[in-house]
Amino acid sequence: MNYLDANTWIGAWPFTFCDSHTARSLQAHLKRQGIQRALVSPLGAVLAPAPGPANRELLRTTRGLVGLMPVPVINPALANWREELALVAADARVRAVRILPNYHGYRLRAPAVNELVAALTARGLRLIVQMRLIDHRHEYHAMKIKPVPAADLAALLDRHPRLAVLASGLLQPELRKWLPLYPQLLADLTFAEWYDTLNHLREKVAARQLAFASHTPLLITAAARAKLDPSTRSKTERVAIASGNLDRWLP
Amino acid sequence: MRIIDVHTHPILREDQRGPAGAAQLIRRARAHGIEHLVALGDVLAFSRMQTAEQVQLINDETAAVMRAHPHFVTGFCYLNPLLGPSAVEAEVARCVARGFRGLKLEIANNARDACMAPVMRAAEQHGLVVLQHAWSMTNIHQRRFHTDPEDVATLAQRFPRVPIIMAHLTGCGVRGILAVKNCLNVVVDTSGAAPEAGLAEFAVEQLGARRVLYGSDAPVRDFGVALARITGSRLDARTQRMLLHDNASALLRLP
Numbered sequence: 480m481n482y483l484d485a486n487t488w489i490g491a492w493p494f495t496f497c498d499s500h501t502a503r504s505l506q507a508h509l510k511r512q513g514i515q516r517a518l519v520s521p522l523g524a525v526l527a528p529a530p531g532p533a534n535r536e537l538l539r540t541t542r543g544l545v546g547l548m549p550v551p552v553i554n555p556a557l558a559n560w561r562e563e564l565a566l567v568a569a570d571a572r573v574r575a576v577r578i579l580p581n582y583h584g585y586r587l588r589a590p591a592v593n594e595l596v597a598a599l600t601a602r603g604l605r606l607i608v609q610m611r612l613i614d615h616r617h618e619y620h621a622m623k624i625k626p627v628p629a630a631d632l633a634a635l636l637d638r639h640p641r642l643a644v645l646a647s648g649l650l651q652p653e654l655r656k657w658l659p660l661y662p663q664l665l666a667d668l669t670f671a672e673w674y675d676t677l678n679h680l681r682e683k684v685a686a687r688q689l690a691f692a693s694h695t696p697l698l699i700t701a702a703a704r705a706k707l708d709p710s711t712r713s714k715t716e717r718v719a720i721a722s723g724n725l726d727r728w729l730p
Numbered sequence: 731m732r733i734i735d736v737h738t739h740p741i742l743r744e745d746q747r748g749p750a751g752a753a754q755l756i757r758r759a760r761a762h763g764i765e766h767l768v769a770l771g772d773v774l775a776f777s778r779m780q781t782a783e784q785v786q787l788i789n790d791e792t793a794a795v796m797r798a799h800p801h802f803v804t805g806f807c808y809l810n811p812l813l814g815p816s817a818v819e820a821e822v823a824r825c826v827a828r829g830f831r832g833l834k835l836e837i838a839n840n841a842r843d844a845c846m847a848p849v850m851r852a853a854e855q856h857g858l859v860v861l862q863h864a865w866s867m868t869n870i871h872q873r874r875f876h877t878d879p880e881d882v883a884t885l886a887q888r889f890p891r892v893p894i895i896m897a898h899l900t901g902c903g904v905r906g907i908l909a910v911k912n913c914l915n916v917v918v919d920t921s922g923a924a925p926e927a928g929l930a931e932f933a934v935e936q937l938g939a940r941r942v943l944y945g946s947d948a949p950v951r952d953f954g955v956a957l958a959r960i961t962g963s964r965l966d967a968r969t970q971r972m973l974l975h976d977n978a979s980a981l982l983r984l985p
Contacts, residue, residue: 495926495929496928496929496932497928498927498928614900614923614926616923617866617903617926620868623869669924672950672952673950673951674946674949674950674952675754675758675949675952675953694924696927699958699959700962701961705952705954705957705958706952706955708954709954
């Protein structure tokens with residue numbers, strides 16, 4: 480099956496014993512796991528005071544690496560976000576940006592998010608909202624970070640009904656509750672889980688709203704494929720979730 | 731690869747599937763190559779502090795799953811230690827007579843509480859394994875009734891002859907692994923939360939391969955994902971075999 484991974488990262492995460500990938504090592508790792516293409520963002524942009532340096536490194540180190548599509552991080556709470564967006568958008572490989580409201584100290588309800596949506600729409604770029612990066616119960620003890628409230632995402636979609644958003648990191652109950660209400664929303668499977676994940680999701684959710692995601696290197700890459708490979712859903716459906724839906728979503 | 735899953739809840743009211751759901755879950759387990767599983771009961775049914783009658787009902791449901799799948803399911807007897815020594819001893823005796831091989835503790839109380847003494851004495855008397863729910867309480871402020879890995883260590887030191895499975899490797903995390911490192915009667919199951927990278931390897935490095943067991947926490951977790959915590963790790967094939975099968979087989983004295 481042809482896999483397009485909606486959620487991978489380069490760089491180090493200081494609070495766990497997960498791998499730290501360069502763009503090249505990530506590409507090799509994903510290839511070993513049978514994943515041909517991936518959206519990749521820089522972990523260095525999550526905790527740094529501004530995402531610029533990590534974005535620059537992402538764009539530089541992914542150049543020429545087949546299959547890695549850079550997804551820079553934008554922080555609309557910073558005064559320079561328009562300049563940062565203009566810089567990353569100048570690279571023709573950039574087709575989407577990722578935001579992490581809970582790590583960067585703003586709500587999806589903030590006026591700056593509306594302005595970012597307008598700017599992305601004008602540039603023909605897509606928006607990925609990282610709803611959770613880590614299970615908040617396991618955050619480093621000094622980090623008091625909660626997931627982005629799903630209701631805030633719903634309010635964003637209410638304000639922008641034609642906005643194509645990829646929500647990354649919703650839990651199984653959140654996927655079952657919110658996706659049927661917002662048919663324009665695409666969501667990745669990073670934190671989706673039930674004993675028979677896909678069949679359980681499909682009781683409530685359309686297959687076209689789901690996208691394969693491994694969350695490498697924070698989660699075990701092979702575990703993501705284990706949600707799809709042994710599934711009893713049809714091949715057509717699994718192919719759509721593995722890559723087709725995200726391919727269609729990207730501009 | 732032979733696989734024993736030491737942490738499942740075939741019946742879960744939250745799932746609204748009932749006994750038919752248990753059969754469905756077991757079919758799915760078999761499809762993943764699992765040859766035996768431990769059923770722990772619907773341990774949060776009704777509330778976190780069930781009455782004696784509710785505890786009996788939970789264990790009756792587990793017994794029914796065992797009867798329906800006699801060579802596939804081992805039952806663990808769920809207990810609410812706050813019901814007192816008489817209730818605990820009576821329920822353990824009732825479950826042992828029906829072939830249960832272990833005791834399951836959830837979040838009625840913290841494992842360091844005095845009410846655990848009759849539970850552990852019963853486990854020792856009947857030669858049972860104790861599976862204690864545990865999670866790091868660093869970010870969950872419920873330690874009054876919710877067991878942290880440090881509390882499992884306290885329990886294990888008080889009752890060193892009782893084998894204890896500390897549930898939820900990912901929930902316990904690095905600090906939890908280190909907390910029980912010197913408690914040789916404690917093993918850790920790999921169930922719980924998303925499949926965070928690096929933890930299975932760290933657990934084996936610190937505790938040794940004999941003290942880590944595969945568990946899924948199905949239906950809350952996907953069997954395939956839970957298995958990939960081990961098969962998708964850097965652990966060698968022999969170690970994976972121990973975690974997936976041999977350790978549980980020896981602990982539960984399965985044929």
